[in-house]
Amino acid sequence: MIESFLNVGIMVQAWPIILAGLGNTILLSLMVVPLGLGGGIMLALLSTVKHPWVRYPLMAWVDFFRAFPPLVLLIFLYAGLPFAGLELGGFACVGIAFFLNTGSYYGEVLRAGIDSVPAGQIEAARSTGLSRLQALVWVVLPQAVRNVLPDLLSNTLEVIKLTSLASVVALPELLFQARQAQSLTYNPTPIVAAAVVYFLLLWPLVRLLSTLENRAMASR
Amino acid sequence: MSNWDRFVETFFNARVMARYWPDIVEGLWLTIGLAALIVVTGLIAGLVLALVRALGVRVLNWAIIFVVDVFRALPPLVIIVLIYFGLPSIDIAPSGFVSTWISLGLVLMAFSEEIFWAGITAVPRGQWEAARSTGLGFGETLAYVVLPQALRITIPPLTNRTIAITKGTALGSVVAVTEILGQASSAVSNSYNPSPLTLGAAAYLLLFLPVVVFGRWVESKFAWRR
Amino acid sequence: MIEPRPIVEARGIHKHFAALHVLKGVDLLVAERELVFVIGPSGSGKSTLLRCLNRLEEPSSGSVVVDGIDLLDRRTDLNHARQRIGMVFQSFNLYPHMTALGNVTLALRKVAGKSRAEADEIGHAALARVGLADRADHRPGQLSGGQQQRVAIARSIALEPRVMLFDEPTSALDPELVGSVLGVMRSLRESGMTMVVVSHEMGFARAAADRVVFMDHGLIVEQGAPAEIFESPAHERTRAFIGQIQRH
Numbered sequence: 279m280i281e282s283f284l285n286v287g288i289m290v291q292a293w294p295i296i297l298a299g300l301g302n303t304i305l306l307s308l309m310v311v312p313l314g315l316g317g318g319i320m321l322a323l324l325s326t327v328k329h330p331w332v333r334y335p336l337m338a339w340v341d342f343f344r345a346f347p348p349l350v351l352l353i354f355l356y357a358g359l360p361f362a363g364l365e366l367g368g369f370a371c372v373g374i375a376f377f378l379n380t381g382s383y384y385g386e387v388l389r390a391g392i393d394s395v396p397a398g399q400i401e402a403a404r405s406t407g408l409s410r411l412q413a414l415v416w417v418v419l420p421q422a423v424r425n426v427l428p429d430l431l432s433n434t435l436e437v438i439k440l441t442s443l444a445s446v447v448a449l450p451e452l453l454f455q456a457r458q459a460q461s462l463t464y465n466p467t468p469i470v471a472a473a474v475v476y477f478l479l480l481w482p483l484v485r486l487l488s489t490l491e492n493r494a495m496a497s498r
Numbered sequence: 499m500s501n502w503d504r505f506v507e508t509f510f511n512a513r514v515m516a517r518y519w520p521d522i523v524e525g526l527w528l529t530i531g532l533a534a535l536i537v538v539t540g541l542i543a544g545l546v547l548a549l550v551r552a553l554g555v556r557v558l559n560w561a562i563i564f565v566v567d568v569f570r571a572l573p574p575l576v577i578i579v580l581i582y583f584g585l586p587s588i589d590i591a592p593s594g595f596v597s598t599w600i601s602l603g604l605v606l607m608a609f610s611e612e613i614f615w616a617g618i619t620a621v622p623r624g625q626w627e628a629a630r631s632t633g634l635g636f637g638e639t640l641a642y643v644v645l646p647q648a649l650r651i652t653i654p655p656l657t658n659r660t661i662a663i664t665k666g667t668a669l670g671s672v673v674a675v676t677e678i679l680g681q682a683s684s685a686v687s688n689s690y691n692p693s694p695l696t697l698g699a700a701a702y703l704l705l706f707l708p709v710v711v712f713g714r715w716v717e718s719k720f721a722w723r724r
Numbered sequence: 725m726i727e728p729r730p731i732v733e734a735r736g737i738h739k740h741f742a743a744l745h746v747l748k749g750v751d752l753l754v755a756e757r758e759l760v761f762v763i764g765p766s767g768s769g770k771s772t773l774l775r776c777l778n779r780l781e782e783p784s785s786g787s788v789v790v791d792g793i794d795l796l797d798r799r800t801d802l803n804h805a806r807q808r809i810g811m812v813f814q815s816f817n818l819y820p821h822m823t824a825l826g827n828v829t830l831a832l833r834k835v836a837g838k839s840r841a842e843a844d845e846i847g848h849a850a851l852a853r854v855g856l857a858d859r860a861d862h863r864p865g866q867l868s869g870g871q872q873q874r875v876a877i878a879r880s881i882a883l884e885p886r887v888m889l890f891d892e893p894t895s896a897l898d899p900e901l902v903g904s905v906l907g908v909m910r911s912l913r914e915s916g917m918t919m920v921v922v923s924h925e926m927g928f929a930r931a932a933a934d935r936v937v938f939m940d941h942g943l944i945v946e947q948g949a950p951a952e953i954f955e956s957p958a959h960e961r962t963r964a965f966i967g968q969i970q971r972h
């Protein structure tokens with residue numbers, strides 16, 4: 279069993295490949311997290327417009343992209359669009375899919391945060407002459423973010439984990455690299471190694487979250 | 499042929515759709531079955547772990563916390579790949595279906611254990627003490643006093659998390675599960691037309707849009723922020 | 725004698741909330757340097773009227789002109805106009821994530837376009853005027869209610885408003901903290917600030933108000949000098965309300 283799962287020889291052989299994958303996973307995360315957050319902030323700001331012509335299309339947008347499994351979205355962009363002559367490449371597809379999918383999730387989290395800020399805050403800001411957008415950006419959003427910080431972090435954890443989907447469209451991130459190494463060596467050790475790397479990378483965040491969540495639930 | 503016609507011809511090709519419609523429906527049923535298995539086993543396992551944790555045996559709790567952390571930290575796709583490609587080398591060869599079921603079940607177990615546990619600890623100490631002072635045992639207190647209160651506050655986060663993990667069934671396509679996405683993908687390569695993907699996307703919407711809307715409703719109904 | 729043009733000129737204000745008719749044609753004119761006190765039972769529309777004066781609430785009909793600016797004109801730069809109309813809220817509404825100084829300087833920097841250094845200087849001066857020079861770096865959570873309300877006043881006066889609106893500025897405060905806020909309001913009054921105050925602090929009204937306005941059911945029932953309204957109100961409803969207030 280040790281032979282097959284934790285084969286030291288293979289580990290040594292696969293290590294550089296895995297390491298390159300880790301680097302790409304981190305880079306990919308650094309790209310898609312801000313992308314999703316940006317989309318989420320846009321959606322959350324839009325959600326403060328209560329006009330029915332904004333409200334319902336926005337709700338439909340968010341629910342639509344939350345209903346789609348992200349992998350389906352990704353495959354549609356990657357394998358479907360080329361038939362329409364639109365060959366975007368794996369990297370762009372991942373970017374767009376994450377913007378649409380995780381943006382909607384971040385948007386929902388931030389919307390709840392904005393809702394949790396008392397209306398008096400906007401009124402006070404407006405009474406001193408700040409515009410709607412200024413009041414939202416400088417007064418409401420910072421408080422909103424603080425109020426939903428555990429949810430934001432939890433979503434971010436999910437987004438980072440989700441970057442593993444990029445392996446399906448052949449981006450050389452951690453999982454993809456591990457599978458390459460596996461098929462080269464005919465041994466699952468590289469995948470085990472990748473799992474361990476993922477765990478070590480994300481465990482601190484999981485611990486932090488678990489603490490924050492317990493605290494939040496206890497204070498209810 | 500106008501651009502619009504070409505677009506329709508490509509993504510909404512009636513002939514191709516009619517041809518692969520039964521495959522997609524088959525995939526839909528498989529997805530539903532897989533999702534149901536994941537939800538039932540994952541939630542039960544999570545609840546059991548949370549209850550064991552309530553016993554307060556230290557070593558056991560550490561083990562539970564570690565297992566939960568592992569399955570919260572690992573991407574589901576990594577777990578699926580690990581089980582599907584890894585286990586055969588020790589002569590256990592689960593099918594793609596079973597691999598996906600086990601993987602997502604474990605993930606749901608981990609998340610739901612956290613949520614159940616947080617719910618249990620959110621019930622004030624006084625509730626335990628009051629119940630025990632009236633002579634109720636540990637199990638009775640848990641069953642009649644603590645759990646009903648805990649479950650109520652756990653429902654919204656649990657609903658959202660369950661929906662998110664259930665959507666992961668699409669990952670099964672990576673290990674040859676013939677669920678919706680798997681069916682659609684092979685239909686696309688057989689027909690050289692993306693219409694089956696459109697059909698598959700529609701099937702997912704059909705399945706999950708009501709669920710997402712339901713989750714939204716649950717959240718407002720229980721009016722509590724996660 | 726030619727009357728000077730009033731600095732606040734609200735005429736024929738109506739306000740509906742769906743089916744609820746909250747203001748039923750209110751006229752309120754306030755002269756420069758005047759302190760007008762607005763009293764009336766709960767739900768009579770005092771807050772709504774005040775909030776119409778800086779268009780936090782949209783009047784259903786009527787006109788509001790402040791310092792010569794027509795607030796209901798679509799061409800008016802509302803955000804600019806609002807800088808001239810300070811507002812102090814019952815619940816302070818300080819920004820909890822910013823220091824006292826941050827609260828005071830936000831609009832100076834973002835709307836008035838001042839540099840951070842300029843804004844800080846003005847902000848420190850405003851905090852000094854409310855007696856909180858040494859609290860500039862405190863967060864609202866580290867301040868008492870009375871101090872928080874004084875920071876809120878500083879937030880308004882830093883913008884050098886032409887008029888200040890107060891909506892029950894002391895009713896969320898413990899009794900022993902009320903005095904410090906009224907003290908600041910009195911010094912503002914002495915410096916010539918035009919003020920419209922909704923409050924039940926009758927002692928302050930007697931001492932400082934030029935005019936008391938009594939509202940009920942969305943209308944101004946009567947108005948006059950404090951002594952007049954408090955000692956010999958013309959209307960039965962005013963008498964009943966004042967009797968009720970003074971009993972406790």
Ligand SMILES: Nc1ncnc2c1ncn2[C@@H]1O[C@H](COP(=O)(O)OP(=O)(O)OP(=O)(O)O)[C@@H](O)[C@H]1O
Pocket residue numbers: 741744746764765766767768769770771772773
């Ligand atoms: N945003 C709103 N939507 C619906 N109704 C409102 C709204 N704001 C105020 N009202 C209603 O308008 C009426 C007048 O409210 P207002 O706050 O102006 O009264 P008030 O005189 O300030 O009372 P209080 O002394 O209690 O502060 C009340 O019946 C109130 O319920």
Ligand SMILES: [Mg+2]
Pocket residue numbers: 770771772891892
């Ligand atoms: Mg009021």
